[in-house]
Amino acid sequence: MTSLKLTLITLMLFSTSHLISYPLMAEEESSEPVEELLPANKAEPAAPSPNTQSKKIEKKEKRYFGTEKEPRIDAGIFHVAFAAGGNFFIEPKLNATTKEPLEEYFNDFGFGGGVIFDYDYSKMTENIPLMLRGFVGYRYILKSVHVFDVQGIARRMWQFSDTSSFGVGLGFSSAVWYRTLTDDSLYEETLFLPSLVVETGFEFNPVMVELKWLINRFGQDSSINGLEFLLGIRF
Numbered sequence: 761m762t763s764l765k766l767t768l769i770t771l772m773l774f775s776t777s778h779l780i781s782y783p784l785m786a787e788e789e790s791s792e793p794v795e796e797l798l799p800a801n802k803a804e805p806a807a808p809s810p811n812t813q814s815k816k817i818e819k820k821e822k823r824y825f826g827t828e829k830e831p832r833i834d835a836g837i838f839h840v841a842f843a844a845g846g847n848f849f850i851e852p853k854l855n856a857t858t859k860e861p862l863e864e865y866f867n868d869f870g871f872g873g874g875v876i877f878d879y880d881y882s883k884m885t886e887n888i889p890l891m892l893r894g895f896v897g898y899r900y901i902l903k904s905v906h907v908f909d910v911q912g913i914a915r916r917m918w919q920f921s922d923t924s925s926f927g928v929g930l931g932f933s934s935a936v937w938y939r940t941l942t943d944d945s946l947y948e949e950t951l952f953l954p955s956l957v958v959e960t961g962f963e964f965n966p967v968m969v970e971l972k973w974l975i976n977r978f979g980q981d982s983s984i985n986g987l988e989f990l991l992g993i994r995f
Contacts, residue, residue, distance in 0.1 A: 836879035836880055836881045836884065836891075837879070837880045837883050837884065838877075838878070838879055839876075839878040839880060839994050840875065840876070840877055840994065841876040841992040841993060841994040842875055842876075842992060842993060843873060843875075843876050843897075843968070843990040843991060843992030843993075844871075844872070844873035844990065844991065845872065845873065845988065845989045845990040845991055846869060846870065846872075846988075846989055847869070847870045847871065847899055847901060847986055847987060847988040848986055848987050849866075849867070849868065849870065849901040849985070849987075850865050850866065850986065851865060851866045851867075851983075851984045852864070852866075853865060853866060856946035856947050861982065866902050866903070867902075868902050868903050870899060870900045870901040871899065871900055872897055872899025872900065872990075873897055873898065873899075873990070874896050874909070875895070875896050875897065876893060876992055877893070877895075878891055878894075879891065881917075882917035882919055883919070889916055889919075890914070890915070890916070890917060891914075891917050891929075892913075892915075893911075893912070893913040893915055893959075894910075894912055895909070895910070895911040896909070896910050896911075899988070901986065902945075903945070904940050904941075904942040905937050905938065905939050905940075906938045907935050907938075908935065908936045908938075909934070909935040910933070910935070911931055911932070911933045911957055912931050912932060913929040913930065913931030914929055914930060915927035915928065915959070923964060923965040924962070924963065924965070925962070925963045926960075926961075926962050927960065927961060927962075928959070928960045929957075929958075930956075930957070930958060931956075931957045931959065932954060932955070932956060932957060933954060933956075933957050934952075934954050935952075935953055935954070936950065936951070937950065937953050938950050955976040956974070957972055957973070957975075958972070958973045958975075959971070959972045959973075963994075965994060966993055966994040967992070967993060968992045968994060969989075969990070969991055969992075970990045971988070971989055971990075972987070972988045972990070973986075973987055973988075974988060
């Protein structure tokens with residue numbers, strides 16, 4: 761009986777010591793240092809290659825604000841001139857009542873002037889022998905007629921030097937005629953008379969001369985045409 765008690769006491773002490781040692785071992789195992797979780801390093805952008813850098817520089821250099829780096833070569837060389845001169849026109853006389861021709865003609869010297877606009881392609885590097893000319897002006901003709909005129913002419917050019925040239929042109933005129941009442945003109949009227957313009961002239965920069973033949977009407981007993989001479993200064 762005594763041996764049985766000793767055996768039970770031994771078992772109880774062994775189980776108690778085992779239960780005490782187990783949590784201590786768990787604490788020692790859990791006390792080991794834990795590695796800290798560091799944030800992953802961000803991927804660094806790849807260095808731009810020389811080709812991409814050169815493309816960006818080219819794009820920046822091609823950006824122009826308001827003006828282009830190189831001048832356009834398709835717009836011609838622009839000139840503005842103020843011109844004045846004289847003219848000589850003829851017109852058939854008409855019956856004041858029936859408006860029938862009297863087989864007689866008015867003919868008289870007049871004067872006029874205006875502004876000339878030129879787009880000159882003949883002085884470009886491509887040497888295109890062309891000039892586009894516009895004219896806006898006024899002329900007084902036939903002792904009683906006020907003419908307000910707009911013209912457009914295309915000219916074939918010949919260059920003699922950097923400052924001198926010669927041209928021959930053909931174009932059209934859109935004019936309003938206002939005829940006043942005078943002793944020679946027995947009626948008052950306003951007419952719209954488009955005309956054909958045959959032109960020639962010289963340019964001695966900055967001086968220019970021009971001779972024009974304006975054909976308003978052409979026919980038997982109804983022709984209205986005239987010559988005009990202009991002297992101008994370019995600016």
